[in-house]
Every structure is written in C-alpha cells, then in structure tokens.
Amino acid sequence: MEEGFTDEEEPLEVIVGRMLRERGRTIACAESCTGGLLTSRLTDVAGSSAYVMGSVVSYTNEVKASLVGVREETLRAFGAVSEETAREMAVGVRRAIPADIGVGVTGIAGPGGATAKKPVGLVCIAVAAENATCVERHVFSGVRTEVKRQSAEAALRMVRDMLLRE
DSSP states (O other): OOTTBOTTOOBHHHHHHHHHHHHTOOEEEEESTTTTHHHHHHHTSTTGGGTEEEEEEOOSHHHIIIIIOOOHHHHHHHOSSSHHHHHHHHHHHHHHTTOSEEEEEEEOOSSSOOOSSSOTTEEEEEEEOSSOEEEEEEEOOSSHHHHHHHHHHHHHHHHHHHHHHO
C-alpha cells in the first residue's frame, strides 16, 4: 500500500479533512523544514477552507519567536530542531491563528545542517489541542524532498490519531 493511503485508497489529507469537518474542528500549522508542504496537502482538498485557518512557514528562529511564540530560552537551550521547539510551535500557532488544533514541524531536511547529535532527517513534530499535546521525534531517510514528504505524512497521521482519541 502506498504511503499516505488507507485501505480505502484515500489520501490521508482527505481523511483528516473529513474528520476535522465532521467534528467541527479547525487547524493551523507552523512549518519549518516542510516549508508549507503540510498546509499545501491540507488545502489540496476541496472545501478545506472550512477547517484550515492558516499557517506560518517559520523557517528562521526569528520567525519562530516573533510570529509563532517560541521562547528565546527554548531556542537557546534546545535548538530550533527539538521536541521542545516543536511543542511551542504547535501551541503557539494555535494561539496566533486561533484554531482548535495546532501543528508544529521542525527538522533537518538536509543535505547540510546536521550535527553529531542532530542528523539529517531528524524531524520533531507536535500536535496541540485544547487539552492535549503530543510530540514525536523521527529520523527519516532519503533526500531533502523525501524527508519533507515523510514529515508531512507523519504530521497528518498524528492529527488523525489525535482526532480519533477525541
């Protein structure tokens, strides 16, 4: 089965969109390494304006701090690519662009930017709702575009799973 599709052969963004619409929920995204790919996939679905409130491509630390609300202390202590930063991105974008669910994605898509502790493919994703926030750390493989694709897919899966738990 191709990644992003279920047994019914529906793309994950269609499933997530239907779940958001059925539950009357809205979503906002703060994307760094995905560069807007997650929001693009969400808005590929007709009728997505009913639940996609907006997004911020927070590629720099300055934008993460000023527009999304990531604390300077968090960026200094843990770095831009960290579970802590992803969590603050998700919570912050939910507040900055009022939405029921906020998603934060930050990582190293490569080929450069890696360190011994933070390899190419390291991506941290957080999904925040009113009463719960979940964060995942992944190390994806492949070239830059593959890391971005896998990151958006993982974020969509996390949103789906959070909606299933409601």
